Amino acid sequence: MIAEIILNSNVKQLNRTFDYKVPENMEDKIKIGSRVMVPFANMKKLEDGFVVNLKEVSEFTVKEISAIDNEELLDENKIQFAKWMSKRYFCNLSDCLKLMLPPGTKSKAVENRVKEKNINFIYLKKDIEEIENDIQERKVKSEKQIRALRFLMENDGAIISDLEMFADVTRAVVDGILKKGYIEIVEKQVERNPFVNKNIKRTEKLKLTREQQKAFDLVSESIDEKMYEEFLLFGVTGSRKNGSVLTINRESTK
16 A cells, blocks of 8 residues: 655645555554654655555555554545645645644654643442442441542542542542442543643734725625625735725626
């Protein structure tokens, strides 16, 4: 099996696909949209890329894919949309693909990406009625163990550190009710928030200039009247049409 791969690069000369052989142990995992690491040219480090097509043979002598990322970031629909964007706006396909990626996953360096992590959660292993009955019959005598169990009854599971803090118990107490079979520890994968340590201030709405307001009112009026027309904005190049000099012409699509 051969994979057509777009390298994660902004270089114009690399804005094309490269064929790589899919190792037999990856054939069941790889698909269009998979993120892979591949050797490229004479570079010592592996290059990052995305699979945009799969085929049976290649007309070139190809190298093998070195590694595959099991995290599903792109699918075939996003790949097709990125191809359309690349043709429509005359830009690198790799740039369009990166727009589809979640925040924190765009970096070529694996160690710099925001990764998921595994956390241990505690859940009740026995029914609440059975636990309450054991507490009433004094099968569970420790006040700290009872406090931990009651916290889990009310919260339907918790992270170990949260249980210790909010129920005011130690790890020894948790281990005690674990040995008695009242709870179980389940490892779960959670997503990290790439913005958690970033201070993002909300900006106020910008006030439109007289020319901008005039242009906005003209377009808004056309929409309200269901007059579907084209509007051409004229302004200073590079100003993103937000300067003080702005005119608008209307062209009918009829």
